[in-house]
Amino acid sequence: MTNDPIAHIWILSAAGLVFVMQLGFCLLEIGFVRAKNSINVAIKNVMDFCIAGFLFWLFGYALMFGPSVAALVGVGPVMPGADLPSQQLVFLLFQMMFCGTATTIVSGAVAERMGYGAYIMVSALLSALIYPIFGHWAWGGLAGPESQGWLAALGFLDFAGSTVVHSVGGWLALAAVLVIGPRTGRFDAGVNTLGNGNLTMASAGVLVLWFGWLGFNGGSVLGDLERAPGVLLNTMLAGCAGGLAGHFASSLLMRKPAVEHFLNGILGGLVAVTAGALYVGAGAAALIGAIGGVLVIAGGRLLERLRVDDAVGAVPVHLFAGIWGTLAVALFGDVALFGTGLGRWEQLQVQALGVVACGTFTFGAGYGLLRLLNMLVPLRIDVEAERLGLNIAEHGATSPMLDLAAEMERHRSEGKFDRPVHVEPQSDVELIAAQYNRVISKVQTEIQRHELLLEELGKAKVEAENSNTAKSQFLATMSHELRTPLNAVIGFSHLIADQAYGPIDERYVEHAQDINDGGKHLLALVNDVLDFSRLEAGKFQLNEQPVDLRRVMVGVHRLMLPLAEEGALGLTLDMPEALPPLLADERAVRQILINLVGNAVKFTPAGAHVRIQARLEPDWRLCITVADQGIGMDPQQVPKALEPFTQLEGGLAKGHGGSGLGLSLVNALVRLHEGTMVIQTAPGRGTTIHIRFPARRTIEMPARSGAGRPLASSPANAARG
Incomplete structure (x- = not known):
């Protein structure tokens, strides 16, 4: 770190921008989850930064940037204070923001079904152990050569954290969603998505994140301010290209491109370029961002096929795009800027080793510890709490919108529309509630009208049944009355046609045969009528x-x-x-x-x-x-x-x-x-x-x-x- 005051001002400003990313994550996740969980998601985003910031100051900074022990972990002074040199305090504040960013990635993936207390434990696990230890392997040397970890010694490059920040958060998010399972109903037949709460708010969240990314990548130049403009240009280009590529890929998959695909495409492009923003040209940055945007869409579809439920797409954005961006450093970066002494192929091998090391340590340790925690303290809320929403189940928190939704749901589940919903004056849902009450009033009127109609139909049905019974009785009686004379006609006409009483004129024989045929036809008709009347009256008993x-x-x-x-x-x-x-x-x-x-x-x-x-x-x-x-x-x-x-x-x-x-x-x-x-x-x-x-x-x-x-x-x- 340099002692240049201008550089300090730039890094502190960048730290403020990175802190603003917490707001971006908060808005994005609130927009992607259902309204009944929005307060819970917001509180988790605030809480995880409090946990990450405090624990990173308490001992995380020492683990990450203290003098290295066997190039595996740092051992430095805990609870650093104002007695540190100014350049170290500036660096501490900047790195504290990064720790908070890595931690908050998990909150979106596990949204809507992980308990608040359980999430606090996950945040502590990531910010206190997993992030500082892996960060020491890759970035420990930023504090001095005595703090260099084994990955950095091999030449691993990750300029602003595609792997150290984003993949670490993504790996732990994947472990968490595998342990707690999908949201209730997420993969039921016919279900494509459980819906979004407010895509307008999610769009605002992406813009805030994009703005904060200027500090995330731009501040990572530390004292080398001359290179900041190029890094910022690469960051902007990758975000634009990622969004356009995500929009195009979504258009190919669907008749209408999904808004969430477009937004996550932007984030995927930003994550992908973060590792190499210092080492690649503008054209390569745009290409890396575009591929990152497409990978986010493809990764999301892959998780759906595997029935892995990521509520906001955190795993495809931060893990898949982060892996791609880390490898892209060797594929598209300027070898002369690497400063590792490695050729492109050797650099790619080291980058791949870093990806594998991150996955093995972060996912392996995270999954194992989460499984153990889940056996001791269930990480997932119960089904009823999930149905109510975590706002109420976890915090007892409500809002006019949630109250209105709850009353409307009560109407639906009970099937009773006999009372209007409460209208909260001067609230943002006053107009909706008033209009819904007008609908309820109309429903009540229609119910009363239909009850009168059903009563009239009941009377008409009784009359019709009586009429059908009388008709069936008449047909049965008539059929019985006709069968005896008809049998006689058939019998006598047959005798005449056979000339049983002596020879007669051939014309009379033909007429007698016609009478016989007509009688048989009429008897068949009478028998059919009799059977039909019995069937219609429900009196046809099967033997x-x-x-x-x-x-x-x-x-x-x-x-x-x-x-x-x-x-x-x-x-x-x-x-x-x-x-x-x-x-x-x-x-x-x-x-x-x-x-x-x-x-x-x-x-x-x-x-x-x-x-x-x-x-x-x-x-x-x-x-x-x-x-x-x-x-x-x-x-x-x-x-x-x-x-x-x-x-x-x-x-x-x-x-x-x-x-x-x-x-x-x-x-x-x-x-x-x-x-x-x-x-x-x-x-x-x-x-x-x-x-x-x-x-x-x-x-x-x-x-x-x-x-x-x-x-x-x-x-x-x-x-x-």
Whole structure:
């Protein structure tokens, strides 16, 4: 250190600028965290500087800049006072600010879930032991050759602290977030971020930090004031380039660049150039800063993939960019300015060794001590305190904004909007609270209106249910009354058509056959109406028993075969030789098959084909398929075709007749069995209908030799119990 008073004024001014960086960190972290933790973050930033400053004065300065013992640690006078020479006091004050900066880096990374008391212990650990010891290795020689540490003796260069300050803080921040884990909900499905409190404040924090960095880097020239302008220019260029690169990288990753990426890109550029601001040219400084800005974005994405939760991006900014900046000294620096006697390759090796030494010592010691502390005193707050926020949980501190947020959250969680929130006069949230109360008033009005509407709807529902019951009773009665005479008409017309009472004119035979066919059609319609009325009234009771599906399908195939032959079309049955029994109502299953096959035959032209298929699917669901090569229909008309008493008009189905109840009855019967019906169709391309019964309705049966696929007990069925 020089005795030049002008140099002393410059260094003391720079120390003041570095102190201002504490304000920058405070504003940045408050802006990046949620409002319910903002007071806690602010207090931690103030407290960690008090701890760092006091402990560094108490014995940290002695450890870092005292005469070296084996080039590992300094041993000097503790609690230095005004009796020291002025140049040493100036140097002490300047280095005290650096210790505070390294310490406060951790606060942002662990924000929103580390307890206040636990953070005090972490701050003490960093400022009292880790920072001074590693600082002695790299910077001890600044106080004189007798204080030189082993890294500096090898030629390690770190002009203003990319590694000594920023990487040390970054390594301990990484150790801390790994020990305490992510914030609750941070990596839940669908969660990209937990949100920021105030990005405007975070932007102001970055500008304050940038301003303070002029003292951080500029003051590090110490007495060599002629080199300060070049260092300051390099610092400004790296910050600009880092911000632009971070903004561009964010634009490539997202449709809209993230503000926090841009801000952290600036900081990444500043951190990266800090190690080499004295040794590189302006162009190299800009390139180093730009790469630092991109590394911050990439590092943040890497941590997210690894589910490492850094609340403000402190680890990518200070650790990743710090490592890059330390290595960049050898890659882009002027070898003639190194003053180490090393070539570029040798210098790169020493720089890499310094990075490894810092990581091994800082992360290793930090992680081990934090794990030990966490076993003795939990570093993390409990879930309820995290939900409330550390402002209230740790400090009992509140604000009109937090009070308003708490009342609004109470409304949301309880689902009660029967009282307005408190309006704090002359506060910054008075307008918000008043407007919210207007919304509450409107909600209460709407709730009352909806309650009246629900009451009216309830009355209408009762009336509708009574009407449906009466309709169902009428349909059932009418159906029963019609079936007896219809059976008589069918029977007598059949006798007449068969000329059971003697020969009659052929015209009368045709008319009698027409009467017989019409009677059968009308009886089928009456039966459908009766079944539909019972289903609609909820009186259709399933008689569930193990059903031999193969036997039922063979019977339906035999029953429908004459109808298919009459229409000159093929009707095939395809199923394995063994099917497990189905727990179902046999009559309902038969009705489903008859309706589906009957429709398929009716809508399939001569020469085409209808296929009936049954199979056991891998998940033990029984599937029945009826596929035809008929007229098909527009898929958009399927919902309409499922409505009762509906016939598609004007389309391909015109002229085929029917009750309009077939598909709706099938759908209802399938649903009664907890099954599903899928219809695949297209005009002119036929229709395929899949009926699937749930796996729990499939009854296991022993495998039979040579019986198609084995149906022995499977893990799936075993899991169903």
